[in-house]
Amino acid sequence: MGFDSIWISPVPENFGNDYHGYAALNWYKINPYFGTADEFKSMVSAMHKRDMWLMLDVVANHVAYIDMEFEKVSPFNKEEHYHTKCQINNWEDENEVEYCRLSNLPDLNQDNSFVRENLINWVKWVIKEFDVDGLRIDTVPEVKRQFWKEYTEAADCYAVGEIFNSNVDYLASYQGPLPAVLQYATFFTARDVFSNPETSMYELRTMFNEIQEKFPDPTVLGTFADNHDNARFLSFNSNLKRYQNYIVLNFFQEGIPIVYYGTEQEFNGGNDPECRETMWGHMDTQSKMYNFISQMVHARKNFKVWEAQQVERFVNDEIYAFSRGEVLVITTNEDKKTEVTITYIPETYSEGETLVNIFDESDTVTVSNGSIDISVNDGHVKVYVPQTATVSE
Numbered sequence: 001m002g003f004d005s006i007w008i009s010p011v012p013e014n015f016g017n018d019y020h021g022y023a024a025l026n027w028y029k030i031n032p033y034f035g036t037a038d039e040f041k042s043m044v045s046a047m048h049k050r051d052m053w054l055m056l057d058v059v060a061n062h063v064a065y066i067d068m069e070f071e072k073v074s075p076f077n078k079e080e081h082y083h084t085k086c087q088i089n090n091w092e093d094e095n096e097v098e099y100c101r102l103s104n105l106p107d108l109n110q111d112n113s114f115v116r117e118n119l120i121n122w123v124k125w126v127i128k129e130f131d132v133d134g135l136r137i138d139t140v141p142e143v144k145r146q147f148w149k150e151y152t153e154a155a156d157c158y159a160v161g162e163i164f165n166s167n168v169d170y171l172a173s174y175q176g177p178l179p180a181v182l183q184y185a186t187f188f189t190a191r192d193v194f195s196n197p198e199t200s201m202y203e204l205r206t207m208f209n210e211i212q213e214k215f216p217d218p219t220v221l222g223t224f225a226d227n228h229d230n231a232r233f234l235s236f237n238s239n240l241k242r243y244q245n246y247i248v249l250n251f252f253q254e255g256i257p258i259v260y261y262g263t264e265q266e267f268n269g270g271n272d273p274e275c276r277e278t279m280w281g282h283m284d285t286q287s288k289m290y291n292f293i294s295q296m297v298h299a300r301k302n303f304k305v306w307e308a309q310q311v312e313r314f315v316n317d318e319i320y321a322f323s324r325g326e327v328l329v330i331t332t333n334e335d336k337k338t339e340v341t342i343t344y345i346p347e348t349y350s351e352g353e354t355l356v357n358i359f360d361e362s363d364t365v366t367v368s369n370g371s372i373d374i375s376v377n378d379g380h381v382k383v384y385v386p387q388t389a390t391v392s393e
Contacts, residue, residue, distance in 0.1 A: 001290065002297035005053040007136055007258065011040065011126070015064030015072070020276075021057060022138065023064035023105070026074045027122050037130075044131050053133035055158075056126065060119045060151060061139040062105035076108060081115050083107040088142075097141055110147045120154045127155055134158035136222075137178065141165070145177035152178055160222040160256075164229065168207075172214040180220040183255055185211060187224060194246040194333050195237040201320040201333060205312060208253070219306065223255035226263055232275050234268035241379040244292060245331045248381045251296050252329045253322075254310040264290040292359065299358045299383060303327050314342045319376060328355065328372075328384040335379040343371040355384035 010021030013029035021031060030037045044054050066072045070079055086100040101107045110116050126132060140148065140161035152159045160180040163171055166188040174181050189207045193199045211218050225247045226232045233243050251257045262269075265282050266289050269275040284290065300306075308325030315321070318334040323346045332338065349355070349367050357363035359380075364387065365372050376382070 001264065001294045002301065003259070004051070005055055005134070006047065007055040008057065009034075010057045010059050010138070011130075015066060018064065022059055024059060025064045025066075025072060027118075028074070028125075040130055048131065054131075055134040055136055055160075056130075056132045057136045057138060058123060058126075059138040060108065060110070060123075060147075061142040062102060062107055064106075065104065066106060067104070068106075070106065073106075075118050076115060081109060081112055083109050094141075098144055102139060102142055107142070110143055116147065116150075120151055123151060123155050127157060132157070135160070136182075137161040140174060140178065140181070145174065148174070148177040158220070160220075162229075168210045168214050172216070175216050175221075180217075180222060180256075182222040182224065182227075182258075183211075186250060186253065186255075187230075190225075190246055190249055191233065194242045194249075194331075195233065197318075197333050197335075199333065200317045201315055201331075202317065204249070204320045205315050208310070208312070211254075218254045221255040222258050223250045223253055224258040224260065225250045226260040226275070227258075228260065228276050229272055230275065231270045232260075232262075232268050234266060235270040235275070238268070239335075239379075240266070240289075241335070241381070242333060245333065245379070245381040247293070248296065248329060248383060249320075249331050251300065252305060252310075252324055252327065252383070254324075257300075259293060264293050295358050296383070299327060299385060302389070303385060311346070313344050313346075314340060316340070321374075326386055326389065330374055330376060330382040330384070332376050332379055332381070334376075337378065338376045339373065340376070341371050341373050345370065345372055349386075354387040356387040356390055358383045358385060358390075361390075 011030050011034060012024040013026040013031050014023045015025040019033040030040060047054055063073045063076060071077050083099045088097055088100045088102055090096055108115050134157050135155055137159055140163045159178055160182055161174060161178040162182050163174055165171060166185055168185045171181055171185055185207060189203055193201060193203050233246060261279055262277055265284060265287055267277050269277045303326050305324035305327055311323050313321045313323050318338055319332050319340055321330045321342060326348050351367055353367045355365050365374060
């Protein structure tokens with residue numbers, strides 16, 4: 001499909017039958033469900049030869065489901081390495097979130113010098129040992145911000161943190177301690193907009209304005225439409241066109257787009273673990289969504305959208321349009337036919353220039369009198385680019 005990077009699960013050995021990586025038992029042993037250390041190195045080497053990067057998921061908040069049997073964990077095998085046992089019940093209480101257990105997972109005490117030093121030494125080791133390029137950091141709010149600053153400075157690479165919260169102020173408060181965070185504000189707002197036609201597209205304007213105002217650097221945030229912790233969009237809304245609008249918005253807005261495996265196969269699993277379906281035996285490189293995503297990747301790279309700002313071009317209750325350089329994105333949450341005229345067009349467009357939709361080359365529009373007439377048919381998302389650029393490729 002043309003992606004530049006792969007995000008994989010945490011690699012330390014897990015407890016018992018846990019395979020997913022989020023229940024670490026031994027930090028310096030590779031999870032045998034994934035393979036061996038040499039196989040890990042071989043995979044990363046093969047990726048780098050293809051000019052691809054590896055983003056490794058890491059956990060510094062908790063260990064496996066061992067309750068109080070701390071001697072089972074390496075190197076954190078003493079009670080003093082953990083916070084006193086208590087459960088997170090009030091997510092509005094920052095102290096409780098940082099000091100108590102998530103789902104009864106023993107909570108590491110980063111104020112303990114042994115724990116702090118070993119977590120930091122481990123992340124430096126795993127990056128050097130396996131030539132890792134970036135990090136996705138799990139359970140960020142459950143650990144103090146100052147620790148994350150030390151941790152990511154020691155890692156010295158791109159790192160994006162998971163903060164399962166839609167509040168922009170709260171999310172933005174972690175960009176600084178961390179280089180970037182996953183864009184849950186977009187995730188929740190856009191999900192609501194594209195799954196519910198009665199929700200106005202002006203909600204997107206409000207959201208993007210707030211993001212620009214409050215985040216130090218929105219361009220490095222991780223944007224996504226689905227992930228392993230939430231029910232997939234298609235599990236509660238089977239309208240594929242709405243889903244495509246949602247994916248396109250996340251793919252072309254400012255940030256680094258992340259596409260969850262199975263999206264290209266229209267996976268529709270519900271809440272965890274249903275959203276973590278088996279991929280083997282279901283990979284169809286000719287599927288509609290596989291080609292749809294490939295076209296987005298190609299356009300993003302060809303027009304280097306990351307070099308251009310996100311600029312709103314039109315909005316009403318049913319349509320939200322924006323540009324990134326020469327790329328004009330038209331999204332909708334309605335299935336009916338709608339016609340609009342966009343008068344605020346990118347400065348790079350010239351009078352009489354023809355634009356073509358990357359998803360349908362028969363769909364073209366022409367710049368006339370400094371504006372563009374757009375017809376949105378039956379809820380289809382549109383991504384227009386200069387026709388001359390596609391011809392010259």
